Amino acid sequence: MKMKKLLLIPALAVTASTAGADIPITGFIESKCVIQSDTPGRFGNPTVDKLSTKAADGGVMPIVRYDIITASKYKAVITTPTNFSAAPSLSDTVDWTSTTIAGQMSDAEMSVFNTNKAIYNNGHTTEFDLVKAGSVWFNVTSEAEYGVGKSFPSGNYTALIVAECIAK
Amino acid sequence: MRFIILFLLLTSGYANAHQFTPTYPELEMSHIAGVLKAEMVLFNTRKDIRYYELNVFDEDWNPVRFAIESRVVPMEYQETKNITVYISKKELDKARYICSKSKILLTVREPSIVSSRICSKLK
Numbered sequence: 001m002k003m004k005k006l007l008l009i010p011a012l013a014v015t016a017s018t019a020g021a022d023i024p025i026t027g028f029i030e031s032k033c034v035i036q037s038d039t040p041g042r043f044g045n046p047t048v049d050k051l052s053t054k055a056a057d058g059g060v061m062p063i064v065r066y067d068i069i070t071a072s073k074y075k076a077v078i079t080t081p082t083n084f085s086a087a088p089s090l091s092d093t094v095d096w097t098s099t100t101i102a103g104q105m106s107d108a109e110m111s112v113f114n115t116n117k118a119i120y121n122n123g124h125t126t127e128f129d130l131v132k133a134g135s136v137w138f139n140v141t142s143e144a145e146y147g148v149g150k151s152f153p154s155g156n157y158t159a160l161i162v163a164e165c166i167a168k
Numbered sequence: 169m170r171f172i173i174l175f176l177l178l179t180s181g182y183a184n185a186h187q188f189t190p191t192y193p194e195l196e197m198s199h200i201a202g203v204l205k206a207e208m209v210l211f212n213t214r215k216d217i218r219y220y221e222l223n224v225f226d227e228d229w230n231p232v233r234f235a236i237e238s239r240v241v242p243m244e245y246q247e248t249k250n251i252t253v254y255i256s257k258k259e260l261d262k263a264r265y266i267c268s269k270s271k272i273l274l275t276v277r278e279p280s281i282v283s284s285r286i287c288s289k290l291k
Contacts, residue, residue, distance in 0.1 A: 031191040035284040037184045037214060064282055073191055085281070086274075160272070161282045166265070167191045167289035 031070035033130070033165035038137060039063040041161070043144075048151030052143040062140045063103070064163045071133040074165050076113075079125045080142050081159035088155035092147030099141045100126040106134035130165075138163075186220075187211040188268040188286035195290065198254055203235070208251045208288065210268055212243040216281070219243065219271040224255065225287075226262040233259055240271065263290055 043051040044058025053059040066076050080098035084090075102113040110132045118127040128138075140161055146152050189209050198205040210220060220241045224234040235254040243249060255263050267287040 030189060032187060032189045033191070033286060034185050034187045035282075035286060036186075037216070037282040037284070040281070062282065067185075070191075085272075158281060162285065163282050164285040164287065166287045 029069060031073050033069075033074040033076075033167075034067040035163050035165055036065040036067070037062075037163075038065040041140065041142070043142075043157060043159075045152070049146040049149070050143065051152060051157060053141050054143070057143075062142075062161055064138045064140065064161070065135060066130065066138065066163075066165065067135050068130045068133050072129075072131050072168070074130045074167055076128040076130055076138070077125060077162075077164040077166060078128075078138055078140065079121065079162040079164075080140060081144075081161065082122075082124055083159070084144075084157055085160045086156060086158040088153040088157075090146070090153070092150055094147075095145045096124065097143045097145075098124055101139055102128065102136050103139040104137040106136070107132055110134060110136050184215065185211070185213045186217070186268070186270055186284040186286060187213075188288060191288055192291050193253075193266060193288050195255065195260070198252075200254070202257050203254050204257060204260065206253045206255070206266060206290070208253060208266060208268075209248060210241065210243065210251055211248045213246050214270060214284070215245050216272075217243070217270045217284075218273065220268045221271050222251065222253065223267050223269070224253065224259075224263050225265040225267065227264045229265075230262075232263045234263070241268075265289055 039062055041053045041062030042060035043053060045051055046057040053061050055061065068074060078100045080100065082096050102110060112131060113128045113136060116129055193206040193208060195204040195206050220243055222236055222239055222241065224232040226232050241249060253266055265287040267285055269285040270283050272281055272283060
């Protein structure tokens with residue numbers, strides 16, 4: 001009988017340790033900025049000499065999302081296109097206009113991004129001081145107008161938006 | 169507030185994201201005399217991006233000499249890579265930003281492409 005009890009001790013010990021085992025899931029949230037290409041844009045062609053991402057022109061507005069974990073650590077710099085990265089051969093100049101605004105935001109106080117934004121590079125670069133943490137979606141419109149009285153040649157057109165997040 | 173941010177991040181996921189951390193990397197001694205290193209982490213969940221380029225810049229965005237295993241880093245979708253950036257002590261006063269930039273392949277024919285660049289700052 002005593003022998004049987006002795007044999008049971010290690011078996012019970014193993015069972016006890018197995019039943020009580022915890023598997024930890026660890027995580028760490030650090031200061032960071034995440035850039036997401038939320039909506040790829042598409043040019044509409046409302047007139048023969050114009051390409052535009054505006055919905056009114058039949059385009060799709062590109063949207064870039066920024067996730068900011070810690071406030072006041074980063075600035076967002078968004079540069080809109082001033083040329084096509086791929087296009088059919090063009091014989092005349094293209095006039096580019098654009099706007100970049102903070103649209104949807106996880107915190108209403110992020111509206112300060114628009115209030116304090118700085119625009120330079122002939123209106124093609126917009127800088128936002130990310131003084132609030134959370135998620136913000138930047139809406140970008142881009143319009144390209146071809147030489148007077150000329151129509152864009154048919155083919156594929158590609159333009160590049162540069163979205164940057166720079167640590168301060 | 170932190171809970172809301174965390175909730176948003178956990179529920180929304182990163183479908184098309186570029187992440188480069190830490191925000192403020194610290195330079196440590198490397199195994200090479202006179203050379204310091206910074207340990208960076210690059211995370212790619214952009215389905216349209218397979219390569220990132222790394223660069224080091226000074227305060228005025230002039231390029232600074234640095235060493236790395238490969239300046240253009242191939243990244244699979246949802247891949248995380250630890251990257252060591254080596255900077256000579258001679259360049260230490262100049263080096264200010266370590267940046268990763270998405271590289272877009274010529275074959276991508278989307279009408280509007282977003283090129284993302286994230287820069288960490290050396291303090």
